Amino acid sequence: MSAAYQHLALAEIRPGMILSDELLDDQGHVLLPRGAVLTAATIALMPRHGIAAVAVLATGAVVQAPVADPAAVQQRLAHLFRKNDIDNQNDWATGILRRYVEDYRMQRGIAE
Structure with a gap:
């Protein structure tokens, strides 16, 4: 997980926030990759996948996308x-x- 992150409840998540780590469902499937910018649509779908809280980058933090092998x-x-x-x-x-x-x-x- 990124060093500069905040763990926020869904009620506190806003469009434009950036994930500090992959967003996983209950079975461990990747729903969104690290560094994804959250939209209103993705936030609205999170409760359907059992997501109650999300780790997002702290304000001003920069994420580096993982390099593909x-x-x-x-x-x-x-x-x-x-x-x-x-x-x-x-x-x-x-x-x-x-x-x-x-x-x-x-x-x-x-x-x-």
């Missing part, structure tokens, strides 16, 4: 797209989706 990203993509043949030119939509997911997970900007 390329090997881990490729391994995860291989699992997610295991039914897709990369060489199949007829399935171009899945190929585009895979590239977008890879760019997102590797934190690359979209080429213009």
Whole structure:
């Protein structure tokens, strides 16, 4: 967890606050990554997932996004797209989706 954080009840959370750590549900699934900026919509959905309090960055604190491990990203993509043949030119939509997911997970900007 980040050193400069505040543990706040949902009633105290406001849109624009930044998570100091991953937000997990009761089963340990990641709902939001560390550094996510909270919105009114994400705050409204938290009670449905059993979230009663959230650790957010203290005012003025800066979060650094974790660096993606390329090997881990490729391994995860291989699992997610295991039914897709990369060489199949007829399935171009899945190929585009895979590239977008890879760019997102590797934190690359979209080429213009």
